[in-house]
Amino acid sequence: MPRLFLINLQIKFHLTILSYLCLVNFKELSTQKRILLVLASKNEVPFSLSDGAQSLYTISLNDIYVDVLISGIGAVPTIFNLCNVANNYDFIVNAGIAGSYNLDIPLGSVVLVSQDSLADYGIDSNGNYVHIDETQFSNPSQPLRYLTCPYVNRFNKVFPEVYGITLSTVSGSLERIRSLQEKWNADIETMESAAVFYYCLNRNIPFIGVRAISNYVETRNRNAWKVELAVKNLWNALPDIVNTIILNDF
Numbered sequence: 001m002p003r004l005f006l007i008n009l010q011i012k013f014h015l016t017i018l019s020y021l022c023l024v025n026f027k028e029l030s031t032q033k034r035i036l037l038v039l040a041s042k043n044e045v046p047f048s049l050s051d052g053a054q055s056l057y058t059i060s061l062n063d064i065y066v067d068v069l070i071s072g073i074g075a076v077p078t079i080f081n082l083c084n085v086a087n088n089y090d091f092i093v094n095a096g097i098a099g100s101y102n103l104d105i106p107l108g109s110v111v112l113v114s115q116d117s118l119a120d121y122g123i124d125s126n127g128n129y130v131h132i133d134e135t136q137f138s139n140p141s142q143p144l145r146y147l148t149c150p151y152v153n154r155f156n157k158v159f160p161e162v163y164g165i166t167l168s169t170v171s172g173s174l175e176r177i178r179s180l181q182e183k184w185n186a187d188i189e190t191m192e193s194a195a196v197f198y199y200c201l202n203r204n205i206p207f208i209g210v211r212a213i214s215n216y217v218e219t220r221n222r223n224a225w226k227v228e229l230a231v232k233n234l235w236n237a238l239p240d241i242v243n244t245i246i247l248n249d250f
């Protein structure tokens with residue numbers, strides 16, 4: 001057989017194998033779920049993200065690529081920034097730190113939020129707080145409280161399930177804490193969680209809320225906060241959460 005013909009045949013063979021491998025890879029990529037982690041601040045990420053105006057990053061968690069959105073603290077910045085990108089994802093994880101009312105939950109624990117409420121949407125009637133959903137302004141098709149995550153029981157049972165409330169101010173005085181506890185009897189408090197629940201439930205996007213406890217909800221004592229421990233434990237738990245998302249149908 002002429003040498004030139006043989007070389008030509010070899011090249012064709014290699015190109016065929018290469019295009020097959022590319023096709024397999026492309027297929028794997030295109031069937032991979034697109035996961036977005038939403039965190040309020042860079043303080044809740046244990047590695048450095050580039051400075052500047054950028055708020056969306058791609059990272060690898062145990063070889064699974066996920067995007068990280070730094071949404072800003074509080075419900076409004078979180079939902080404004082989330083709704084700009086949410087259509088590109090199959091699953092949204094609201095992750096971060098949280099304060100705990102429940103002293104049985106050790107600082108640093110990672111918890112899954114099974115229910116959350118926008119707990120300061122209401123009317124203060126001479127010291128008597130009434131939630132919006134208890135007034136004429138309630139919209140039963142879009143409730144603002146007792147929002148339930150339908151996906152939570154698919155996740156690893158090692159993370160306790162908790163009830164949350166979401167507020168625009170970190171609670172730090174006894175009177176406020178007592179009245180919130182009396183009204184809601186919640187386990188944890190955050191500034192974003194119920195907003196992400198509300199958005200995802202109304203947009204029909206699968207989601208989970210995962211938080212690590214950085215502090216107890218008590219009269220303000222910043223020295224007692226364990227932010228570093230909570231952030232470390234949160235990120236140790238995230239690969240397991242992401243694996244569950246990849247392996248399950250939602």
Ligand SMILES: O=C(O)c1cccc(C(=O)CC[C@H]2O[C@@H](n3cnc4c(=O)[nH]cnc43)[C@H](O)[C@@H]2O)c1
Pocket residue numbers: 040041043044073074096097098099100169170171189190191192214215216217227
């Ligand atoms: O002072 C710091 O270094 C620091 C680092 C990270 C976060 C903070 C905050 O001020 C907390 C707001 C942020 O964290 C969530 N979070 C944590 N604990 C609570 C709480 O007791 N009540 C409400 N929110 C809490 C919250 O979701 C915010 O995103 C300070």
